[in-house]
Amino acid sequence: MSVGGGGNESESSATSSSKSSDTVPPFTEIQIIEVNRNNFSKIWPYLLVCIKSADFTAMDLELSGLGGPGLRSKDVQERYKSIREAAHTRSILSVGITTMKLIRKSEKRRSLRYETRIFNILTLSEKPFTIEPSALQFLAKHSFDFNRLIQSGVQFQGKNCPLRTLFHEFLGSSATLCLHNGFVDLAFLYKQMYDVDLPETLDEFVNNLSDLFPDDFLPIADSKYLAEYQTRYKSSYLEYVFRRTQGDNEIERQARRYHIEIDFSINENLSKSLKEATEIVDVRLPEGFPDHAIPIDLHIHVCKNFAYHGFCHARNTPKGCKMLHEVDAAIDLQRIKENKKAFKRKRRYNNVIAESVAEKTGTDEEAWNQAKFQKNLLTRDYREQKRNVLTGLHRAGVDAFMTAFAVVYQQRRTLMTDDSVDLKYLNRVPLSAKDQPLHIRRRMIPPKTTTDSEAVDGHSEAMKEINKQREYVKKNAVESIVKAVEVKSIEETVVVEVKEDEDSE
Ligand SMILES: [Zn+2]
Incomplete structure (x- = not known):
């Protein structure tokens, strides 16, 4: 950044916030904030604020297992049964969350800048759960620290379950929720964070998901679906999609076309505990990219x-x-x-x-x-050159970031022109070895014949509260737009008519 004449140079650059600078260098590292039992009370409020104000959120779960071979069944209903069984018996070991808030949009510079935060919550179930040997091997290979999980994992379930609170915070935010290959994640989120038993059939599950993630409030964008159906990359596993979009973004930036800027700059006023909890992971592209040898x-x-x-x-x-x-x-x-x-x-x-x-x-x-x-x-x-290997305790956080970035990059043109993700790519999660994705929208199913009249539908009960919360959020959003327009109209001394959208429900 340039410094005005006569000023103290070092002081000026130190106090300038990145928001005022015209360019942000390409990101070469990412910052992950660990949330554990010891710093929980200090970091939790900040995490909730980040979720509330985000335009994009992403979630990734580290699981103690995925269940049996039914997961790969040709029959999607069978797959669901297998995932349902797993979600009721396996556990979440950590939750990765990324929040991205648009802070600058420049048509002239062809860029969208997002303030980005990554959290990794270590979670330890209070109930007994199954852990699969293959999951243990996978986690050990990626240097997952089990001692640390046992000593500092945030305990969940029971009353005032923090994961339940967290999920309700997500449900009250109108951001776009990014997942990668989200079918399994959705089942685990539903059972363990939403805290409702999974319905018996896939049709019911999809219907309930369509209540939780309507197109116009908290829609799902799946980075694997986008890679396969929109961008049509040759491969669509997460690390490939991330490194590919990161590289493509850099090529776009150098060519002065639409690109994404990631801003991790932490406000100076933030607490010491937040800084202490932050781990930095190197994600730089090869030296000289894209003209590297x-x-x-x-x-x-x-x-x-x-x-x-x-x-x-x-x-x-x-x-x-x-x-x-x-x-x-x-x-x-x-x-x-x-x-x-x-x-x-x-x-x-x-x-x-x-x-x-x-x-x-x-x-x-x-x-x-x-x-x-x-x-x-x-x-x-x-082979001898230093390579970035993304492993360690904070994998879920890293994966959540990769997911969010891949979605935002692939949707950058629509975000630039319409300020939203293209509707035809929302609420679709890919199904491996199938030509069609799982489309999250209401399905016609015969009404349930309840044999036990006492049975409480946990989902319907929960939705009453969620819809109240959403009405409140929508009302506030409309009011703040009205206020902004009023201020503007006073400033410009013109009368602006504000039309409120008809409520579709
Ligand atoms: Zn090989």
Whole structure:
């Protein structure tokens, strides 16, 4: 930032808040705030404020297991039964939350800037629960610290359950809720945070979800669905989608097209406990991106299973797999493939990378190839370079951030023009090995024949309170718009007529 003449330079830059600066450098690290039993009372109010004021929220759950093979059944009803069983017996080990609030929108600079916060809540169930060996192996491999969870996990369930309070805070916010491959997450959120038993059938579950997440109040945007159905990336596992959108965003920024800016700057007045709870995770792109050197023999070393699916079963066999399991390498290869196609189609290909390649090298494929591949760089040297590996105790927080960023980036054009996510992509979560997503909207089902007249429908009871809360939020939002317009009209001495939207309910 520039400093006005005559002022004390160091003081001016230290006191300038990032909100006043015209540019925010591309993010190279993310800040995660851990919420645990010891700092809970201090950080909790701040977390609730962040949720309340966010335009986007994202959630990711670390679970003690996913249940049996029914999860992969061809029949979606069977899948639901299996997930339902898991959600009633397994537990949430940590909850990752990201909040993103739009603080600056500039058509001139083609950017949307979001103030971003990431929280990772360690949670320890008070009730006994099942933990699966495969989940233990997975968590241990990613350096999950079980001692820490047991010693400092926030205990939940019972009366005044904090996760229940948290979920109701989400339900009272009209933000867009981002999930990645959200079917399983939704079932666990419903049972363990909403604290209502899952209905017996998928139809009922979808209907209840459509009450909780209506299109016009707290709709769901699924980053995996967007990657598969909107952007049509070659792979759609979370780490791939995040690194790909992060890189594409940087290419867009350099080309002065629509892009996202992430602002982590913490207000100076924030408490010491918040700073102490913050962990920093390095997420920088390769040095020199997108013109970074790529080994000439990379394509023969990258494991295709990993590149496409995000995992490689052969790694867990005694024989192992000696190929490279590295998401950035997989993305580099994919970009090269797309660029080759782009050259063949001579710039008609509607693709972020293709456009920028064409801008830099015209349509001379050979010139581009020479610039891109380094004849002297081999994969064996590349393996030695320092790589970012996202592991550790705060994985759920990292995953929630990756999810939110991927949604906002993929929807940036609509956010720029309409201030909202494109309705045709909302409330749809992908179903693996199915052509159609699960669409969260009301389904026609025969009325329930209740055998036990005493049975209380937990969902209907809870919705009464939630709808009251939502009416209140909507009323306040309309009032604040009216106030803003009144102030403006007084300032401009013009009369503005304010029309309130008809209530659709
Ligand atoms: Zn492999």
